Amino acid sequence: MRSIDVALDALDAAVGLVAAADIDELPAPARFAAIERLEKAVRRQVAVSHAQITHLERYEGCPPISIVLADVLRISRSAAKRRLRDAEQLTARTSLTGEPLPALLPATATAWQAGDLDGEHVRVIQTFFKDLPDHVGPADVEKAERSLAEHAVNLRPDQLEKVADRLATHLNPDGKYSEEDRARKRGFLWCGSQRPDGMSVGKLIADPVLRAQLDALFAKTAAPEPDDVRSHAQRQHDALADLVRSRLGDPKLGQHNGLPVTMIVTTTLQELQRRAGHAVTAGGTLIPITDLIRAATPSYNYLAVFDGVTGKSLWLGRSKRLASADQRIMLLAKYRGCSAPGCTVNGYNSQVHHAAKDWKHGGNTDVDDMTLACKCDNLLVENEGWTTRQRPDGQTHWAPPPGVPLRGGVNDYHHPERLLPKDDEKD
Secondary structure, X not given: OOHHHHHHHHHHHHHHHHHHOOHHHOOHHHHHHHHHHHHHHHHHHHHHHHHHHOOOOOOOOOOOHHHHHHHHHOOOHHHHHHHHHHHHXXXXXXXXXXXXXXXXXXXXXXXXXXXXXXXXXXXXXXXXXXHOOOOOOHHHHHHHHHHXXXXXXXXXXXXXXXXXXXXXXXXXXXXXXOHHHHHHHOEEEEOOOOOOOXXXXXXXXXXXXXXXHHHHHXXXXXXXXXXXXXXHHHHHHHHHXXXXXXXXXXXXXXXXXXXXOOOEEEEEHHHHXXXXXXXXXXXXXXXXXXXXXXXXXXXXOEEEEEOOOOOOEEEEEOOOOOHHHHHHHHHHHHHOEOOOXXXXXXHHHOEEEEOOOOHXXXXXXXXXXXXXXXXXXXXXXXXXXXXXXXXXXXXXXXXXXXXXXXXXXXXXXXXXXXXXXXXXXXX
């Protein structure tokens, strides 16, 4: 038996012994000490796991390592990317000539491997260096990393964050940041999924110019009106919504994946008639039917309507007639995103893929023979040996080549309703 298998078997046995042990036989203070030892052991296992990740390699037929890691470990893809990034920073490296090199965060790596740090400690240290301006010299950077690692061994993450903030001020007392420093921090992200009430929270880090431009825009478009009961924040939200609405469908924006830059929305005839339920956009956003009806006219948006019982397409509203565009809209409405199992790429960022037979091999450009696939998964079929086929129910089945540690199947990520019990299955 291979040494790694022997070691993992021993680890499984040890975990079983710990789980079966009776902590109640210890006096109350000693129970905390036992939990502390267990926590340190868990942290050491995490550090070992991260070190082993650096030995993973992409091979023929495999998607990027982060995607495979996420599916094999059943963790989110963002968590898999974070583990890979942690492994790169906290594991010893090798130069191109084979010489050993220390970890990028050497002091932090030593404490991490000893089980003295939690993932939250590491996040604090990583954020500190991410926000540090470029003009801070290498000697100060090295000293700061060593200092933070030493403090992290004795402090909670929230306490360490206070130390990191004070240290950042000490290294940059004048608050001096270059254009490159600011540009590196700019961005906009949605914070998680839509909330149960349909609302979404986003985080905007604006550079000085964007902030100034928004201030000028809101001074006019978000100014209070007589008898206006909206709050300042609500007026700014509505002004931004008006700006986006006026731009969607504008020919000056060009096209995205063969379609005008606008919303693609899917719903059923039954929901429209009841004026209840939710429509789904090609970006995966849920829109209440009442909001959809209110926003429908005037509109440059595309609306695909299906029979909620048979799934048959009934109607496609469009601003102009384009056969290839119509097919893409129906695919967006049907699949909502990449059809590869577990893929999270939404419809707006997916490509049309011939599922039954590739076009260059005689496949037909018929909507029933096509599906959606992101650029990465499309290349898996073209170059890496993956195969796709259309099932009788219209879903796309993906199959990996032999030896790839991923399961084939269909993608339910964009259709969570499939995983819920049907009305006749409910208690």
